[in-house]
Amino acid sequence: MRRLAAVIRAIGFATYKEWAAFRSHMAASLLVGPVLFLVQVYIWHAMFEGRDTLNGLTYSQMLAYYGVATLIHYISFDFADWNLQMLVRSGKFVTFALRPLPHWLFALAQKIGHRSLALWIEVLPVMALFIFVFGVNMKPAAPGWAIVSILLSFLMNFLVNYCVGLTAFWLVRAEGVRRVFLLLKDVSAGVFIPLSFFPDALQKLLFFLPFQFITYLPTRVYIGDYELAGIHLSLGQAVALQTAAVGVAAAATTALYGAAMRRFTGVGV
Template identity: 70%
Template sequence: MRSSVIRSMGAVGAATYKEWAAYRSHMAVSLLVGPVYYLVQYFIWQAVYEGRDTLNGLTLDEMLAYFGIAAVIHYLIFDFADWNLQMLVRTGKFVTFAMRPMPHWLFALSQKLGHRTLGFWIEFVPIGLLFLFVFQVDLIPAHPWLAAASIALSFMMNFLVNYCVGLTAFWLVRAEGIRRVILLLKDITAGVFVPLSFFPEAMQKVLFFLPFQFITYVPTRVMLGEYELAGITLSAGEAVLMQLGAVASAWIVMLLVYRLALKRFTGVGV
Protein backbone atom coordinates (compact mmCIF):
# COMPACT_ATOMS: atom_id res chain seq x y z
CA MET A 1 0.00 0.00 0.00
CA ARG A 2 2.74 2.42 0.97
CA SER A 3 4.72 1.71 -2.21
CA SER A 4 1.63 2.28 -4.35
CA VAL A 5 1.07 5.66 -2.68
CA ILE A 6 4.67 6.63 -3.34
CA ARG A 7 4.35 5.56 -6.99
CA SER A 8 1.14 7.54 -7.35
CA MET A 9 2.73 10.63 -5.83
CA GLY A 10 5.72 10.23 -8.13
CA ALA A 11 3.44 9.96 -11.16
CA VAL A 12 1.49 13.08 -10.21
CA GLY A 13 4.70 14.97 -9.45
CA ALA A 14 6.28 13.93 -12.75
CA ALA A 15 3.16 14.94 -14.70
CA THR A 16 3.13 18.35 -12.97
CA TYR A 17 6.84 18.78 -13.71
CA LYS A 18 6.29 18.08 -17.42
CA GLU A 19 3.20 20.28 -17.58
CA TRP A 20 4.94 23.30 -16.10
CA ALA A 21 8.14 22.63 -18.06
CA ALA A 22 6.13 23.30 -21.21
CA TYR A 23 5.33 26.77 -19.83
CA ARG A 24 8.57 27.42 -17.99
CA SER A 25 8.72 30.99 -19.35
CA HIS A 26 5.85 31.81 -16.95
CA MET A 27 7.99 30.67 -14.03
CA ALA A 28 11.00 32.58 -15.33
CA VAL A 29 9.10 35.85 -14.81
CA SER A 30 9.30 35.22 -11.06
CA LEU A 31 13.07 35.58 -11.31
CA LEU A 32 12.54 39.34 -11.04
CA VAL A 33 10.54 39.16 -7.83
CA GLY A 34 13.28 38.08 -5.42
CA PRO A 35 16.00 40.50 -6.58
CA VAL A 36 13.60 43.48 -6.74
CA TYR A 37 12.24 42.66 -3.28
CA TYR A 38 15.77 42.42 -1.90
CA LEU A 39 16.89 45.71 -3.48
CA VAL A 40 13.89 47.51 -1.99
CA GLN A 41 14.78 46.13 1.44
CA TYR A 42 18.43 47.04 0.87
CA PHE A 43 17.70 50.74 0.32
CA ILE A 44 15.14 50.90 3.14
CA TRP A 45 17.42 49.36 5.74
CA GLN A 46 20.45 51.33 4.57
CA ALA A 47 18.47 54.46 5.49
CA VAL A 48 17.15 53.01 8.75
CA TYR A 49 20.64 51.97 9.92
CA GLU A 50 22.26 55.31 9.08
CA GLY A 51 24.27 56.31 12.15
CA ARG A 52 23.55 53.00 13.90
CA ASP A 53 25.59 49.85 14.31
CA THR A 54 22.80 47.55 15.48
CA LEU A 55 19.02 47.53 15.63
CA ASN A 56 17.18 45.06 17.87
CA GLY A 57 20.44 43.13 18.15
CA LEU A 58 20.99 42.84 14.38
CA THR A 59 23.69 44.57 12.37
CA LEU A 60 22.98 45.90 8.89
CA ASP A 61 24.79 42.94 7.32
CA GLU A 62 22.72 40.50 9.39
CA MET A 63 19.52 42.29 8.45
CA LEU A 64 20.34 42.17 4.74
CA ALA A 65 21.34 38.52 5.09
CA TYR A 66 17.93 37.84 6.68
CA PHE A 67 16.02 39.28 3.72
CA GLY A 68 18.34 37.69 1.18
CA ILE A 69 17.93 34.24 2.72
CA ALA A 70 14.16 34.71 3.10
CA ALA A 71 13.87 35.65 -0.58
CA VAL A 72 15.82 32.59 -1.69
CA ILE A 73 13.86 30.23 0.60
CA HIS A 74 10.65 31.53 -0.96
CA TYR A 75 11.61 29.93 -4.27
CA LEU A 76 11.87 26.54 -2.57
CA ILE A 77 8.61 26.64 -0.62
CA PHE A 78 6.30 28.56 -2.98
CA ASP A 79 2.80 27.11 -2.91
CA PHE A 80 -0.48 27.56 -4.81
CA ALA A 81 -2.61 24.89 -3.08
CA ASP A 82 -5.09 27.47 -1.75
CA TRP A 83 -5.88 28.97 -5.17
CA ASN A 84 -6.00 25.60 -6.90
CA LEU A 85 -8.36 24.05 -4.34
CA GLN A 86 -10.73 27.01 -4.30
CA MET A 87 -10.86 26.97 -8.09
CA LEU A 88 -11.80 23.28 -8.08
CA VAL A 89 -14.56 23.84 -5.53
CA ARG A 90 -15.93 26.94 -7.27
CA THR A 91 -16.09 25.26 -10.69
CA GLY A 92 -17.42 21.96 -9.32
CA LYS A 93 -14.43 20.00 -10.60
CA PHE A 94 -13.57 18.84 -7.08
CA VAL A 95 -16.25 16.15 -7.46
CA THR A 96 -13.86 14.17 -9.69
CA PHE A 97 -11.30 14.08 -6.86
CA ALA A 98 -13.89 13.06 -4.28
CA MET A 99 -14.31 9.78 -6.14
CA ARG A 100 -10.62 8.97 -6.44
CA PRO A 101 -8.74 6.64 -4.05
CA MET A 102 -6.02 9.25 -3.47
CA PRO A 103 -7.20 12.07 -1.15
CA HIS A 104 -6.99 15.45 -2.80
CA TRP A 105 -4.59 16.87 -0.19
CA LEU A 106 -2.08 14.18 -1.13
CA PHE A 107 -2.63 14.90 -4.82
CA ALA A 108 -2.04 18.61 -4.16
CA LEU A 109 1.13 17.86 -2.20
CA SER A 110 2.40 15.71 -5.08
CA GLN A 111 1.69 18.58 -7.46
CA LYS A 112 3.70 20.92 -5.28
CA LEU A 113 6.64 18.52 -5.18
CA GLY A 114 6.70 18.34 -8.98
CA HIS A 115 6.25 22.09 -9.37
CA ARG A 116 9.01 22.97 -6.91
CA THR A 117 11.38 20.38 -8.40
CA LEU A 118 11.15 22.30 -11.66
CA GLY A 119 11.36 25.58 -9.74
CA PHE A 120 14.60 24.43 -8.14
CA TRP A 121 16.37 24.47 -11.51
CA ILE A 122 14.59 27.40 -13.14
CA GLU A 123 14.27 29.72 -10.13
CA PHE A 124 16.27 28.69 -7.07
CA VAL A 125 19.64 27.89 -8.69
CA PRO A 126 19.99 31.10 -10.78
CA ILE A 127 18.60 33.31 -8.00
CA GLY A 128 20.83 31.63 -5.42
CA LEU A 129 23.89 32.29 -7.56
CA LEU A 130 22.80 35.89 -8.09
CA PHE A 131 22.41 36.53 -4.37
CA LEU A 132 25.63 34.72 -3.55
CA PHE A 133 27.97 36.33 -6.07
CA VAL A 134 26.32 39.64 -7.03
CA PHE A 135 24.54 40.72 -3.85
CA GLN A 136 27.20 39.06 -1.67
CA VAL A 137 24.61 37.42 0.59
CA ASP A 138 26.11 34.56 2.59
CA LEU A 139 23.82 31.63 1.78
CA ILE A 140 26.08 29.05 3.42
CA PRO A 141 24.19 27.97 6.55
CA ALA A 142 25.89 27.64 9.89
CA HIS A 143 24.42 24.13 10.22
CA PRO A 144 23.73 22.73 6.71
CA TRP A 145 21.76 19.64 7.74
CA LEU A 146 19.63 21.52 10.24
CA ALA A 147 19.01 24.23 7.64
CA ALA A 148 17.94 21.62 5.07
CA ALA A 149 15.57 20.04 7.60
CA SER A 150 14.14 23.43 8.54
CA ILE A 151 13.50 24.38 4.90
CA ALA A 152 11.80 21.00 4.29
CA LEU A 153 9.54 21.59 7.29
CA SER A 154 8.89 25.14 6.05
CA PHE A 155 7.88 23.62 2.71
CA MET A 156 5.33 21.42 4.49
CA MET A 157 4.02 24.14 6.80
CA ASN A 158 3.43 26.52 3.89
CA PHE A 159 1.48 23.79 2.09
CA LEU A 160 -0.59 22.87 5.16
CA VAL A 161 -1.51 26.48 5.94
CA ASN A 162 -2.37 27.29 2.33
CA TYR A 163 -4.39 24.10 1.94
CA CYS A 164 -6.42 24.94 5.05
CA VAL A 165 -7.04 28.38 3.56
CA GLY A 166 -8.24 26.68 0.38
CA LEU A 167 -10.62 24.49 2.39
CA THR A 168 -12.59 27.59 3.40
CA ALA A 169 -14.14 27.42 -0.08
CA PHE A 170 -16.37 24.58 1.17
CA TRP A 171 -18.09 27.00 3.57
CA LEU A 172 -17.84 30.32 1.70
CA VAL A 173 -19.53 31.07 -1.62
CA ARG A 174 -16.82 33.53 -2.59
CA ALA A 175 -13.61 32.70 -0.75
CA GLU A 176 -11.25 34.89 -2.78
CA GLY A 177 -11.52 37.89 -0.46
CA ILE A 178 -10.90 35.96 2.74
CA ARG A 179 -8.09 34.07 1.02
CA ARG A 180 -6.27 37.30 0.17
CA VAL A 181 -6.68 38.68 3.70
CA ILE A 182 -5.44 35.49 5.35
CA LEU A 183 -2.45 35.20 3.03
CA LEU A 184 -1.49 38.83 3.70
CA LEU A 185 -1.70 38.26 7.45
CA LYS A 186 0.28 35.05 6.97
CA ASP A 187 3.14 36.90 5.26
CA ILE A 188 3.17 39.62 7.93
CA THR A 189 3.23 37.15 10.82
CA ALA A 190 5.68 34.83 9.05
CA GLY A 191 8.39 37.50 9.01
CA VAL A 192 8.36 38.18 5.27
CA PHE A 193 8.26 41.98 5.55
CA VAL A 194 10.15 42.47 8.81
CA PRO A 195 11.81 40.07 11.27
CA LEU A 196 9.35 39.04 13.97
CA SER A 197 11.80 40.16 16.66
CA PHE A 198 11.00 43.76 15.61
CA PHE A 199 7.39 43.50 16.76
CA PRO A 200 6.41 44.72 20.26
CA GLU A 201 7.16 42.17 22.96
CA ALA A 202 3.47 41.48 23.66
CA MET A 203 2.89 40.82 19.96
CA GLN A 204 5.94 38.56 19.81
CA LYS A 205 4.42 36.34 22.50
CA VAL A 206 1.34 35.90 20.32
CA LEU A 207 3.40 35.27 17.18
CA PHE A 208 5.42 32.62 19.01
CA PHE A 209 2.33 30.41 19.28
CA LEU A 210 1.12 30.93 15.71
CA PRO A 211 2.17 28.50 12.95
CA PHE A 212 3.21 31.18 10.48
CA GLN A 213 6.67 31.86 11.94
CA PHE A 214 7.67 28.34 10.87
CA ILE A 215 7.21 29.28 7.20
CA THR A 216 9.79 32.06 6.88
CA TYR A 217 11.15 33.35 10.17
CA VAL A 218 12.32 30.04 11.68
CA PRO A 219 14.13 28.62 8.60
CA THR A 220 15.77 31.98 8.00
CA ARG A 221 17.00 32.21 11.60
CA VAL A 222 18.17 28.59 11.46
CA MET A 223 20.17 29.46 8.34
CA LEU A 224 21.73 32.32 10.33
CA GLY A 225 22.56 29.89 13.15
CA GLU A 226 20.30 31.01 16.01
CA TYR A 227 16.68 31.70 16.95
CA GLU A 228 15.24 34.44 19.14
CA LEU A 229 11.64 35.55 19.64
CA ALA A 230 9.57 36.82 22.57
CA GLY A 231 12.64 36.70 24.81
CA ILE A 232 13.15 33.01 24.01
CA THR A 233 16.53 32.03 22.58
CA LEU A 234 16.99 28.60 21.01
CA SER A 235 19.81 26.82 19.25
CA ALA A 236 19.28 25.87 15.60
CA GLY A 237 18.62 22.26 16.61
CA GLU A 238 16.04 23.23 19.22
CA ALA A 239 14.31 25.53 16.72
CA VAL A 240 14.06 22.69 14.19
CA LEU A 241 12.57 20.35 16.83
CA MET A 242 9.99 23.00 17.70
CA GLN A 243 9.27 23.40 13.99
CA LEU A 244 8.80 19.64 13.61
CA GLY A 245 6.21 19.61 16.41
CA ALA A 246 4.38 22.55 14.84
CA VAL A 247 4.22 20.85 11.43
CA ALA A 248 2.90 17.63 12.98
CA SER A 249 0.18 19.60 14.79
CA ALA A 250 -0.71 21.53 11.61
CA TRP A 251 -0.97 18.27 9.70
CA ILE A 252 -3.48 16.91 12.21
CA VAL A 253 -5.53 20.11 12.01
CA MET A 254 -5.51 19.99 8.21
CA LEU A 255 -6.75 16.38 8.18
CA LEU A 256 -9.56 17.24 10.60
CA VAL A 257 -10.66 20.25 8.54
CA TYR A 258 -10.38 18.18 5.36
CA ARG A 259 -12.75 15.55 6.78
CA LEU A 260 -15.23 18.23 7.82
CA ALA A 261 -15.02 19.76 4.35
CA LEU A 262 -15.73 16.41 2.68
CA LYS A 263 -18.73 15.84 4.94
CA ARG A 264 -20.10 19.23 3.98
CA PHE A 265 -19.35 18.56 0.31
CA THR A 266 -21.24 15.28 0.28
CA GLY A 267 -23.90 16.60 2.66
CA VAL A 268 -25.12 19.20 0.17
CA GLY A 269 -25.43 16.55 -2.53
CA VAL A 270 -22.66 17.78 -4.80
Protein backbone atom coordinates (compact mmCIF):
# COMPACT_ATOMS: atom_id res chain seq x y z
CA MET A 1 0.00 0.00 0.00
CA ARG A 2 2.85 2.38 0.78
CA ARG A 3 4.43 1.73 -2.62
CA LEU A 4 1.10 2.18 -4.36
CA ALA A 5 0.55 5.48 -2.55
CA ALA A 6 4.01 6.62 -3.64
CA VAL A 7 3.23 5.75 -7.27
CA ILE A 8 -0.08 7.65 -7.16
CA ARG A 9 1.64 10.63 -5.56
CA ALA A 10 4.37 10.62 -8.24
CA ILE A 11 1.85 10.47 -11.10
CA GLY A 12 -0.25 13.21 -9.51
CA PHE A 13 2.77 15.46 -9.01
CA ALA A 14 3.95 14.92 -12.59
CA THR A 15 0.47 15.84 -13.85
CA TYR A 16 0.45 18.91 -11.60
CA LYS A 17 3.75 20.13 -13.08
CA GLU A 18 2.63 19.36 -16.63
CA TRP A 19 -0.58 21.37 -16.36
CA ALA A 20 1.10 24.15 -14.41
CA ALA A 21 2.92 24.99 -17.64
CA PHE A 22 -0.50 25.62 -19.25
CA ARG A 23 -2.26 27.18 -16.26
CA SER A 24 -3.65 30.03 -18.40
CA HIS A 25 -6.03 27.41 -19.86
CA MET A 26 -7.55 26.90 -16.41
CA ALA A 27 -7.57 30.64 -15.70
CA ALA A 28 -10.26 31.03 -18.36
CA SER A 29 -12.67 29.63 -15.76
CA LEU A 30 -12.28 32.88 -13.84
CA LEU A 31 -14.45 34.44 -16.55
CA VAL A 32 -16.74 31.58 -17.57
CA GLY A 33 -17.92 30.51 -14.09
CA PRO A 34 -18.82 33.99 -12.78
CA VAL A 35 -20.60 34.94 -16.03
CA LEU A 36 -22.78 31.84 -15.87
CA PHE A 37 -23.45 32.54 -12.21
CA LEU A 38 -24.46 36.14 -13.03
CA VAL A 39 -27.04 34.76 -15.47
CA GLN A 40 -28.48 32.65 -12.64
CA VAL A 41 -28.63 35.73 -10.41
CA TYR A 42 -30.82 37.56 -12.93
CA ILE A 43 -33.03 34.54 -13.60
CA TRP A 44 -33.72 33.71 -9.97
CA HIS A 45 -34.11 37.34 -8.94
CA ALA A 46 -37.04 37.48 -11.38
CA MET A 47 -38.39 34.10 -10.24
CA PHE A 48 -38.39 35.15 -6.57
CA GLU A 49 -40.15 38.44 -7.23
CA GLY A 50 -42.88 38.65 -4.57
CA ARG A 51 -41.97 35.26 -3.09
CA ASP A 52 -40.01 34.24 -0.03
CA THR A 53 -39.30 30.64 -1.05
CA LEU A 54 -39.42 28.32 -4.06
CA ASN A 55 -39.65 24.60 -3.38
CA GLY A 56 -38.37 25.22 0.13
CA LEU A 57 -35.36 27.34 -0.90
CA THR A 58 -34.97 31.05 -0.19
CA TYR A 59 -33.33 33.42 -2.66
CA SER A 60 -30.08 33.46 -0.68
CA GLN A 61 -30.09 29.65 -0.49
CA MET A 62 -30.66 29.46 -4.24
CA LEU A 63 -27.66 31.68 -4.94
CA ALA A 64 -25.63 29.60 -2.49
CA TYR A 65 -26.76 26.46 -4.32
CA TYR A 66 -25.40 27.68 -7.64
CA GLY A 67 -22.28 29.10 -6.05
CA VAL A 68 -21.47 25.81 -4.33
CA ALA A 69 -22.45 23.79 -7.42
CA THR A 70 -19.99 25.86 -9.47
CA LEU A 71 -17.17 25.21 -7.01
CA ILE A 72 -17.98 21.49 -6.89
CA HIS A 73 -17.85 21.44 -10.69
CA TYR A 74 -14.35 22.93 -10.60
CA ILE A 75 -13.18 20.50 -7.92
CA SER A 76 -14.64 17.34 -9.47
CA PHE A 77 -14.13 18.28 -13.15
CA ASP A 78 -13.05 15.23 -15.09
CA PHE A 79 -12.08 14.27 -18.64
CA ALA A 80 -11.22 10.60 -18.04
CA ASP A 81 -13.90 9.58 -20.57
CA TRP A 82 -12.42 11.68 -23.39
CA ASN A 83 -8.85 10.67 -22.57
CA LEU A 84 -9.64 6.95 -22.42
CA GLN A 85 -11.57 6.99 -25.69
CA MET A 86 -8.72 8.82 -27.39
CA LEU A 87 -6.20 6.23 -26.16
CA VAL A 88 -8.35 3.35 -27.37
CA ARG A 89 -9.11 4.92 -30.76
CA SER A 90 -5.45 5.82 -31.42
CA GLY A 91 -4.14 2.44 -30.24
CA LYS A 92 -1.98 4.03 -27.54
CA PHE A 93 -3.88 2.20 -24.81
CA VAL A 94 -1.72 -0.87 -25.47
CA THR A 95 1.15 0.80 -23.59
CA PHE A 96 -1.07 1.00 -20.48
CA ALA A 97 -2.35 -2.56 -20.87
CA LEU A 98 1.22 -3.80 -20.48
CA ARG A 99 1.85 -1.90 -17.24
CA PRO A 100 1.38 -3.45 -13.77
CA LEU A 101 -0.76 -0.46 -12.70
CA PRO A 102 -4.37 -0.59 -14.00
CA HIS A 103 -5.18 2.38 -16.20
CA TRP A 104 -8.16 3.49 -14.09
CA LEU A 105 -5.83 4.01 -11.13
CA PHE A 106 -3.37 5.90 -13.34
CA ALA A 107 -6.23 8.11 -14.58
CA LEU A 108 -7.40 8.76 -11.02
CA ALA A 109 -3.87 9.81 -10.00
CA GLN A 110 -3.78 12.16 -12.99
CA LYS A 111 -7.07 13.70 -11.92
CA ILE A 112 -5.80 14.26 -8.38
CA GLY A 113 -2.80 16.16 -9.71
CA HIS A 114 -4.88 18.13 -12.23
CA ARG A 115 -7.50 19.20 -9.71
CA SER A 116 -4.87 20.02 -7.06
CA LEU A 117 -3.62 22.71 -9.42
CA ALA A 118 -7.20 23.86 -10.00
CA LEU A 119 -7.69 24.54 -6.28
CA TRP A 120 -5.60 27.71 -6.33
CA ILE A 121 -6.16 28.71 -9.97
CA GLU A 122 -9.93 28.17 -10.18
CA VAL A 123 -11.62 27.26 -6.91
CA LEU A 124 -10.22 29.80 -4.44
CA PRO A 125 -10.34 32.85 -6.79
CA VAL A 126 -13.91 32.10 -7.91
CA MET A 127 -15.01 31.44 -4.32
CA ALA A 128 -13.57 34.82 -3.27
CA LEU A 129 -15.40 36.43 -6.19
CA PHE A 130 -18.72 34.92 -5.13
CA ILE A 131 -18.24 36.07 -1.54
CA PHE A 132 -16.90 39.60 -2.00
CA VAL A 133 -18.52 40.62 -5.32
CA PHE A 134 -21.85 38.77 -5.35
CA GLY A 135 -22.26 38.61 -1.56
CA VAL A 136 -23.07 34.89 -1.55
CA ASN A 137 -22.90 33.05 1.77
CA MET A 138 -20.35 30.33 1.02
CA LYS A 139 -19.90 29.19 4.62
CA PRO A 140 -20.71 25.45 4.89
CA ALA A 141 -23.33 24.49 7.45
CA ALA A 142 -21.16 21.59 8.63
CA PRO A 143 -17.58 21.85 7.29
CA GLY A 144 -16.68 18.24 8.10
CA TRP A 145 -19.63 16.71 6.28
CA ALA A 146 -19.21 19.16 3.40
CA ILE A 147 -15.56 18.21 2.83
CA VAL A 148 -16.30 14.47 2.93
CA SER A 149 -19.24 14.87 0.54
CA ILE A 150 -17.19 16.91 -1.95
CA LEU A 151 -14.42 14.30 -1.91
CA LEU A 152 -17.00 11.61 -2.61
CA SER A 153 -18.37 13.76 -5.43
CA PHE A 154 -14.83 13.90 -6.82
CA LEU A 155 -14.67 10.09 -6.88
CA MET A 156 -18.19 9.59 -8.21
CA ASN A 157 -17.67 11.92 -11.16
CA PHE A 158 -14.47 10.10 -12.06
CA LEU A 159 -16.08 6.66 -11.83
CA VAL A 160 -19.10 7.64 -13.93
CA ASN A 161 -16.98 9.32 -16.60
CA TYR A 162 -14.51 6.44 -16.72
CA CYS A 163 -17.35 3.99 -17.31
CA VAL A 164 -18.46 6.15 -20.23
CA GLY A 165 -14.92 6.06 -21.59
CA LEU A 166 -14.88 2.26 -21.36
CA THR A 167 -17.63 2.08 -23.99
CA ALA A 168 -14.86 2.79 -26.52
CA PHE A 169 -13.85 -0.88 -26.23
CA TRP A 170 -17.21 -1.89 -27.72
CA LEU A 171 -18.04 1.07 -29.98
CA VAL A 172 -16.04 2.17 -32.99
CA ARG A 173 -16.91 5.81 -32.43
CA ALA A 174 -18.09 6.58 -28.89
CA GLU A 175 -18.01 10.38 -29.12
CA GLY A 176 -21.76 10.67 -29.82
CA VAL A 177 -22.62 8.46 -26.86
CA ARG A 178 -20.26 10.48 -24.70
CA ARG A 179 -21.82 13.84 -25.60
CA VAL A 180 -25.40 12.68 -25.07
CA PHE A 181 -24.55 10.94 -21.81
CA LEU A 182 -22.69 13.94 -20.38
CA LEU A 183 -25.65 16.22 -21.13
CA LEU A 184 -28.06 13.82 -19.41
CA LYS A 185 -25.61 13.50 -16.53
CA ASP A 186 -25.50 17.26 -15.93
CA VAL A 187 -29.29 17.54 -16.06
CA SER A 188 -29.73 14.58 -13.70
CA ALA A 189 -27.01 15.82 -11.34
CA GLY A 190 -28.73 19.15 -10.70
CA VAL A 191 -26.20 21.35 -12.50
CA PHE A 192 -28.78 23.43 -14.37
CA ILE A 193 -31.62 23.36 -11.86
CA PRO A 194 -32.02 21.80 -8.37
CA LEU A 195 -33.50 18.32 -8.63
CA SER A 196 -36.22 19.25 -6.15
CA PHE A 197 -37.79 21.38 -8.93
CA PHE A 198 -38.51 18.34 -11.10
CA PRO A 199 -41.88 16.48 -10.99
CA ASP A 200 -42.27 14.05 -8.10
CA ALA A 201 -42.18 10.94 -10.30
CA LEU A 202 -38.94 12.06 -11.93
CA GLN A 203 -37.44 12.94 -8.54
CA LYS A 204 -38.02 9.37 -7.38
CA LEU A 205 -36.12 8.08 -10.42
CA LEU A 206 -33.29 10.59 -9.95
CA PHE A 207 -32.95 9.58 -6.30
CA PHE A 208 -31.78 6.10 -7.33
CA LEU A 209 -29.47 7.21 -10.14
CA PRO A 210 -25.80 7.93 -9.38
CA PHE A 211 -25.78 11.44 -10.81
CA GLN A 212 -27.28 13.28 -7.85
CA PHE A 213 -24.23 12.27 -5.82
CA ILE A 214 -22.00 14.32 -8.13
CA THR A 215 -23.60 17.75 -7.66
CA TYR A 216 -27.01 17.87 -6.01
CA LEU A 217 -26.36 15.92 -2.82
CA PRO A 218 -22.96 17.49 -1.97
CA THR A 219 -24.41 20.94 -2.69
CA ARG A 220 -27.36 20.36 -0.36
CA VAL A 221 -25.02 18.92 2.29
CA TYR A 222 -22.87 22.05 1.99
CA ILE A 223 -25.94 24.25 2.45
CA GLY A 224 -27.09 22.11 5.38
CA ASP A 225 -30.38 20.60 4.24
CA TYR A 226 -31.06 17.58 2.01
CA GLU A 227 -34.42 16.75 0.46
CA LEU A 228 -35.40 14.89 -2.71
CA ALA A 229 -38.53 13.01 -3.76
CA GLY A 230 -40.08 13.84 -0.38
CA ILE A 231 -37.17 12.14 1.41
CA HIS A 232 -35.45 14.24 4.07
CA LEU A 233 -32.08 13.05 5.33
CA SER A 234 -29.76 14.37 7.97
CA LEU A 235 -26.30 15.38 6.76
CA GLY A 236 -24.78 12.19 8.19
CA GLN A 237 -27.42 10.02 6.50
CA ALA A 238 -26.95 11.83 3.18
CA VAL A 239 -23.18 11.33 3.25
CA ALA A 240 -23.62 7.68 4.24
CA LEU A 241 -25.93 7.19 1.24
CA GLN A 242 -23.37 8.89 -0.98
CA THR A 243 -20.61 6.64 0.37
CA ALA A 244 -22.64 3.55 -0.44
CA ALA A 245 -23.35 4.87 -3.95
CA VAL A 246 -19.63 5.49 -4.56
CA GLY A 247 -18.89 1.94 -3.39
CA VAL A 248 -21.41 0.52 -5.87
CA ALA A 249 -20.00 2.71 -8.65
CA ALA A 250 -16.45 1.57 -7.84
CA ALA A 251 -17.48 -2.09 -8.00
CA ALA A 252 -19.28 -1.50 -11.32
CA THR A 253 -16.24 0.32 -12.74
CA THR A 254 -13.78 -2.43 -11.82
CA ALA A 255 -16.11 -5.09 -13.25
CA LEU A 256 -16.56 -3.16 -16.50
CA TYR A 257 -12.82 -2.50 -16.67
CA GLY A 258 -12.13 -6.24 -16.33
CA ALA A 259 -14.59 -6.99 -19.14
CA ALA A 260 -12.96 -4.31 -21.31
CA MET A 261 -9.49 -5.78 -20.70
CA ARG A 262 -10.71 -9.25 -21.68
CA ARG A 263 -12.17 -7.85 -24.87
CA PHE A 264 -9.01 -5.87 -25.58
CA THR A 265 -6.86 -9.00 -25.13
CA GLY A 266 -9.21 -11.04 -27.28
CA VAL A 267 -9.07 -8.54 -30.12
CA GLY A 268 -5.27 -8.38 -29.79
CA VAL A 269 -5.00 -12.14 -30.09
